[in-house]
Amino acid sequence: MGKRYVAKTYNNRRLLRWALWTAVSIALAAVVMFVLLFFWLQIYQVPNIDESGIRLEIPWLMDDAALTD
DSSP states (O other): OOOOOOTTOTGGGHHHHHHHHHHHHHHHHHHHHHHHHHHHGGGGEEEOSSSSSEEEOOGGGSOHHHHHO
């Protein structure tokens, strides 16, 4: 005889808990990555004189003409 289905028991919510745990884990990992990138990219921040604000000058993303200036 197979297992009997009983509504609203602990085992019936296993898939929902797994999906929720996965979503929370992915969101937490994304937040941690953005915070780490924020602090890591601060060394490349340069004040923008023409406009108010800052800009990023990342050496490996710049073209050769901008590096010679």
